[in-house]
Amino acid sequence: MFKVTNRVSQTVSMATLALALLIAVPAPMFAQDFSPLTADPAQVPQPAGGGVNWGGVGWGALSVFANIPYVPAKVLYALTGGLVGAGAWAVTAGNTQVADTVWRSSLGGDYVLTPGMLQGKEPINFAGPTSTAPAATAGVKSATASNSPLGATVASSGPSPAVQAAPDQGTGPVGSRADRGIE
Numbered sequence: 001m002f003k004v005t006n007r008v009s010q011t012v013s014m015a016t017l018a019l020a021l022l023i024a025v026p027a028p029m030f031a032q033d034f035s036p037l038t039a040d041p042a043q044v045p046q047p048a049g050g051g052v053n054w055g056g057v058g059w060g061a062l063s064v065f066a067n068i069p070y071v072p073a074k075v076l077y078a079l080t081g082g083l084v085g086a087g088a089w090a091v092t093a094g095n096t097q098v099a100d101t102v103w104r105s106s107l108g109g110d111y112v113l114t115p116g117m118l119q120g121k122e123p124i125n126f127a128g129p130t131s132t133a134p135a136a137t138a139g140v141k142s143a144t145a146s147n148s149p150l151g152a153t154v155a156s157s158g159p160s161p162a163v164q165a166a167p168d169q170g171t172g173p174v175g176s177r178a179d180r181g182i183e
Contacts, residue, residue, distance in 0.1 A: 059115035066113045074111050074126065081106015105130045 047053050081102055089099035108128015116122040 056115070059118060063113050063115045063118055066118060070113050071111065074109070077126070078107050078111075101130055104128050 085099045085102035085106065088102050089096065092098045105127050109125040110117070113124065114122065117124045
């Protein structure tokens with residue numbers, strides 16, 4: 001009886017595998033786009049008269065050879081930066097700003113050199129940016145910030161009067177000594 005059950009189980013498993021293969025193999029074919037071919041805007045222009053663009057061939061070959069040391073170095077830099085960023089996050093008790101700075105620098109940038117980069121038409125960015133772009137604020141012409149005598153940040157923008165900001169943790173009460181009754 002055990003042999004019969006085992007044989008039935010094997011048959012069902014094989015049938016399930018065959019059905020899965022029949023469904024999965026033609027699936028990419030249904031995702032095809034059968035529209036007429038159009039010119040790719042990123043396609044390199046070909047010389048007239050069926051000639052060979054030897055300059056393009058040379059820059060392409062140079063980029064292939066330049067990528068042999070560049071790609072492994074960039075991947076190693078990215079992996080190391082990913083681990084260092086995770087360590088920085090752990091050491092700073094979950095401070096994502098520190099970790100993001102490390103990750104943005106190491107994981108950003110270009111992973112492959114193109115002929116345009118080697119020709120100097122495009123910049124080569126081995127590392128990504130270390131800071132984010134400042135957030136745009138609507139209606140603010142210029143903003144300044146300074147520290148008050150009590151340690152709280154005072155911010156002002158344009159012609160409006162300065163307003164004292166709420167203190168950070170550990171800065172103490174905000175206001176003058178007269179407000180607190182201390183002489």
